[in-house]
Amino acid sequence: MTSIKTPSTERPTPPDSTPTAALHGGTNDLRALVLNNLRQSGIYVALVVIVALFAVLTDGVLLSPGNITNIVLQYSYILVLAIGMVILIIGGHIDLSVGSVVALTGAVSAVLVIQQGHPWWIGVVAALVVGVAVGAWHGFWVAYAGIPAFIVTLAGMLLFRGLTLRVLDNISLSPFPSEYQQVAAGFLNGLLGGEGFDAFTLLIGAIAVAGYAVSGFRTRVARIRYQQPVESFPLFVARVVLVGAVLMYFAWQLAHARGLPIVLIILAVLVLVYGLLTRRTVFGRQVYAIGGNLSAAALSGVKVRTVNFWMFVNMGFLAAVAGVIYSSRSNGAQPAAGNMFELDAIAAAFIGGAAVTGGVGTVVGAMVGGLIMAVMSNGMQLMGIDQSTQSVVKGLVLLVAVAFDVYNKRRAGTAR
Amino acid sequence: MDDTILEMRRITKTFPGVTALEDVTLAVRRGEIHAICGENGAGKSTLMKVLSGVYPSGSYDGEIFFDGKPMQFRGIRDSEANGIVIIHQELALVPYLSIAENIFLGNERRGRSGLIDWNFANAEAAKLLASVGLHENPVTPVIQLGVGKQQLVEIAKALSKKVRLLILDEPTAALNDIDSAHLLDLLRALKEQGITCIMISHKLNEITAIADSTTVIRDGRAVETLDMKSDDVSQQRIIRGMVGRDLDSFYPDRESSPGDEVLRIEDWTVRHPVQDRMVVEGVGLSVRAGEVVGIAGLMGAGRTELAMSVFGRSYGRDIRGRLFVHGREVQARTVAEAIDNGIAYVTEDRKRYGLNLIDDVRRNVSAAALDRLSRLGWVNGNEEIKVAETSRKEMNIRTPSVMAVVGKLSGGNQQKVVLSKWLFTDPDVLILDEPTRGIDVGAKYEIYTIINRLVAAGKAVIVISSELPELLGMCDRIYTLAAGRITGEMPVAEATQESLMELMTKDKELVG
Numbered sequence A: 001m002t003s004i005k006t007p008s009t010e011r012p013t014p015p016d017s018t019p020t021a022a023l024h025g026g027t028n029d030l031r032a033l034v035l036n037n038l039r040q041s042g043i044y045v046a047l048v049v050i051v052a053l054f055a056v057l058t059d060g061v062l063l064s065p066g067n068i069t070n071i072v073l074q075y076s077y078i079l080v081l082a083i084g085m086v087i088l089i090i091g092g093h094i095d096l097s098v099g100s101v102v103a104l105t106g107a108v109s110a111v112l113v114i115q116q117g118h119p120w121w122i123g124v125v126a127a128l129v130v131g132v133a134v135g136a137w138h139g140f141w142v143a144y145a146g147i148p149a150f151i152v153t154l155a156g157m158l159l160f161r162g163l164t165l166r167v168l169d170n171i172s173l174s175p176f177p178s179e180y181q182q183v184a185a186g187f188l189n190g191l192l193g194g195e196g197f198d199a200f201t202l203l204i205g206a207i208a209v210a211g212y213a214v215s216g217f218r219t220r221v222a223r224i225r226y227q228q229p230v231e232s233f234p235l236f237v238a239r240v241v242l243v244g245a246v247l248m249y250f251a252w253q254l255a256h257a258r259g260l261p262i263v264l265i266i267l268a269v270l271v272l273v274y275g276l277l278t279r280r281t282v283f284g285r286q287v288y289a290i291g292g293n294l295s296a297a298a299l300s301g302v303k304v305r306t307v308n309f310w311m312f313v314n315m316g317f318l319a320a321v322a323g324v325i326y327s328s329r330s331n332g333a334q335p336a337a338g339n340m341f342e343l344d345a346i347a348a349a350f351i352g353g354a355a356v357t358g359g360v361g362t363v364v365g366a367m368v369g370g371l372i373m374a375v376m377s378n379g380m381q382l383m384g385i386d387q388s389t390q391s392v393v394k395g396l397v398l399l400v401a402v403a404f405d406v407y408n409k410r411r412a413g414t415a416r
Numbered sequence B: 001m002d003d004t005i006l007e008m009r010r011i012t013k014t015f016p017g018v019t020a021l022e023d024v025t026l027a028v029r030r031g032e033i034h035a036i037c038g039e040n041g042a043g044k045s046t047l048m049k050v051l052s053g054v055y056p057s058g059s060y061d062g063e064i065f066f067d068g069k070p071m072q073f074r075g076i077r078d079s080e081a082n083g084i085v086i087i088h089q090e091l092a093l094v095p096y097l098s099i100a101e102n103i104f105l106g107n108e109r110r111g112r113s114g115l116i117d118w119n120f121a122n123a124e125a126a127k128l129l130a131s132v133g134l135h136e137n138p139v140t141p142v143i144q145l146g147v148g149k150q151q152l153v154e155i156a157k158a159l160s161k162k163v164r165l166l167i168l169d170e171p172t173a174a175l176n177d178i179d180s181a182h183l184l185d186l187l188r189a190l191k192e193q194g195i196t197c198i199m200i201s202h203k204l205n206e207i208t209a210i211a212d213s214t215t216v217i218r219d220g221r222a223v224e225t226l227d228m229k230s231d232d233v234s235q236q237r238i239i240r241g242m243v244g245r246d247l248d249s250f251y252p253d254r255e256s257s258p259g260d261e262v263l264r265i266e267d268w269t270v271r272h273p274v275q276d277r278m279v280v281e282g283v284g285l286s287v288r289a290g291e292v293v294g295i296a297g298l299m300g301a302g303r304t305e306l307a308m309s310v311f312g313r314s315y316g317r318d319i320r321g322r323l324f325v326h327g328r329e330v331q332a333r334t335v336a337e338a339i340d341n342g343i344a345y346v347t348e349d350r351k352r353y354g355l356n357l358i359d360d361v362r363r364n365v366s367a368a369a370l371d372r373l374s375r376l377g378w379v380n381g382n383e384e385i386k387v388a389e390t391s392r393k394e395m396n397i398r399t400p401s402v403m404a405v406v407g408k409l410s411g412g413n414q415q416k417v418v419l420s421k422w423l424f425t426d427p428d429v430l431i432l433d434e435p436t437r438g439i440d441v442g443a444k445y446e447i448y449t450i451i452n453r454l455v456a457a458g459k460a461v462i463v464i465s466s467e468l469p470e471l472l473g474m475c476d477r478i479y480t481l482a483a484g485r486i487t488g489e490m491p492v493a494e495a496t497q498e499s500l501m502e503l504m505t506k507d508k509e510l511v512g
Helices: A019-023 A030-036 A038-057 A065-090 A098-115 A120-144 A149-168 A178-185 A199-225 A233-255 A262-280 A282-292 A294-298 A304-329 A341-351 A363-382 A387-414 B044-052 B076-081 B099-103 B118-131 B147-160 B177-192 B204-210 B235-243 B303-310 B335-340 B350-354 B361-366 B381-394 B411-423 B441-456 B468-474 B497-504
Strands: B004-015 B018-029 B033-037 B061-066 B069-071 B084-087 B165-169 B196-200 B213-218 B221-227 B261-271 B278-288 B292-297 B317-325 B343-346 B429-433 B460-465 B477-482 B485-491
Touching: A038 A363, A038 A387, A065 A098, A065 A178, A065 A233, A065 A262, A065 A282, A065 A304, A065 A341, A065 A363, A098 A120, A098 A149, A098 A304, A098 A341, A120 A149, A120 A178, A120 A304, A178 A262, A178 A304, A199 A233, A199 B381, A262 A282, A262 A304, A262 A363, A282 A294, A282 A304, A282 B361, A294 A304, A294 B350, A341 A363, A341 A387, A363 A387, B004 B044, B018 B033, B018 B044, B018 B196, B018 B213, B033 B044, B033 B177, B033 B204, B044 B076, B044 B084, B044 B165, B044 B196, B076 B084, B084 B147, B099 B118, B099 B147, B118 B147, B147 B177, B177 B196, B177 B204, B204 B235, B213 B235, B221 B235, B261 B303, B261 B460, B278 B292, B278 B303, B278 B460, B278 B485, B292 B303, B292 B468, B292 B497, B303 B343, B303 B429, B303 B460, B335 B343, B343 B411, B350 B411, B361 B381, B361 B411, B381 B411, B411 B441, B441 B460, B441 B468, B460 B468, B468 B497, B477 B497, B485 B497
Parallel strands: B018 B221, B033 B196, B033 B213, B084 B165, B165 B196, B292 B460, B292 B477, B343 B429, B429 B460
Antiparallel strands: B004 B018, B004 B061, B061 B069, B213 B221, B261 B278, B261 B317, B477 B485
């Protein structure tokens, strides 16, 4: 037909040159690489600096096996919430209700399992169903009634906190049966033995590193085949080695404490799935398109309402996952559970590079943002700094992170 | 007689990595209308920002003399205190404030108590409005005015600041012909009152009609200053200065051989989304394969509304009428359905409706047809890059990489990205709404060439344009639209600007 359109069915023709030939054309300048990705790399640098700072300030306690395990257990539910939150923020929305939804889903589960004696998994399924229903409720009002998410979820925050009190009859329920507690407090340990450490945890760590290296290499090969610029081979190896070393150190420390936390497996699966969902699927693309320019997305055939609706359903689902983890960890349901969780999740997304105006952000960024908050809280607790100071410091960090982002954007804007 | 009010000497302004202005010298005589023209990105707006203090003294090299005195403006307030006022292309009025509130914004008339004396302010505003020929109540909110009237409010605001040198950046870009003519008359009247005027414009016919002298800027340098009276300067002459070459024919030639009918609408009627009136009424038109059909109409005639209502009912309510694609009646109730039926619509305002400016070229190109790059919801990112690369080469999108952010490209290249996006949906009919608005002469020519390539490949193209010469140069057939109705249809051979304009203003009493 026309010379302009490109048939998508046509397979790529591999270039004649071998991959090694293309490698020499790769991006070799580390400094340029870092500067070009300042927005993204900035938060990694910040995380490293903060970890190093608190490791020194706490005489290494921060990085001790027991404490690393603690950080994972203590902040996992915030990270789960941050995944859903960053997707909403990319799409130009927000959810202020997730703390209340964490409480409600935990309460429903507790009533079924503790009060009525149903098996533990009934509680989990019921919590997830309630979470999805709450998400659908928000999604309906935002997507189909056209009410701003800020208002809808502010109402939801009150509404679902009220329902939590109603469900719990204003009292706390406790304790859960031991199977339910395993979700947040359980470990996989001793499956493969090991002297003073858990070999299974190390094996999982090694598999993760191998997976990272293989997928990185495959992406690289594909990019070369499509004649796209890639980082130079030594730089690629350096990156894999660095990430691999960090992962293995992390696994080593866990293996020397209580083994592999079940909640970490849940979190890792979620990060992997949602990382791919946002970057590689049509749905993910449409979320970015809506957040970047709503009108342009609509006029490009994106079904804006449907996408908005499912974003909120997804947030409800993840809030329920967080609700199950939190209720399991606290071994019960309390009327005030999950208070202010929404703020931690929102802070994680913004520290992780999401833009206030939508259209920008990554799941991995939000995880790093959440970890920055987690390490700071944990570090300050270890140092015995009181709650008031902790709050002040965290508030300032959030402000500085977003100010840095705005400054960066302005600089990029004037450099034209 | 040669009394110079403004002299900018050897202005050089650099941004990181780019020299926007290099050694520019500009002299403006007292009481003249001085036009500045040049391609997009030539440095016109930068020069005016230097003059008005948007870029403060010290951020550039060179000197500014106003009334013979050297000036060092640290900001807009400094330049305004000296009577230099700039009106930007994007008007800077607050929509929900009244005309009077806007006129005195930042310059409020305070009474003795320190509070604003609104009676005095409204009376003053009324006088200023009279002097610009705008008959509106000063307490009317600006949002209720059309763009043409808002422009007049801006000028009234400038007058309230005792303006001596008025700078207008593309003042008629968003105005229809009647409002434009009124504005040009007003500029002549201001000139009679001794106000000097610098006007940046793309519209060469306006420049030849109104300017006393014209400075042409190209690639950050002042190429030449033409005396419009003594030199008898033609539009061709100015274009030669702008692009540095003669455009022997502005519109590329094309063999016309229309085939079968591709799209037809019958009895198309659209109601305004909120107001109780018809925006499009009983419109019927058709376009054939390999044919370029133009729609001419003044602003408010319903051109964009017609196109958007056809494109998946993106505008209006109570849409009635029949839509045929290849002779078969189709329902296009959503944009996705319209795309599936082979219709593509390139929007009028590419920044607001066409592009995700914060995203890269690659994802913008694929945005309307991601399903062609994906299987079971998974996008093939490498294939996507390949598609974008192909577009970049074939459409000649000037960008270092398809990973470059679209917001940083020039207008012409952005438009090529939008076109690439729609071509990737493999449409049968393309509706192009003002496809060359706000882009420079060279890029316009490229867009025309692309359109010709499309019709040669058998596509049907509908062009909506405010520029009659563009329609006459590009189309096989032209419809005229006035007040939501088709008032005429003619082959291009029979059409002239005068005959089209006559049909476009046929229902003037209804439009007004």
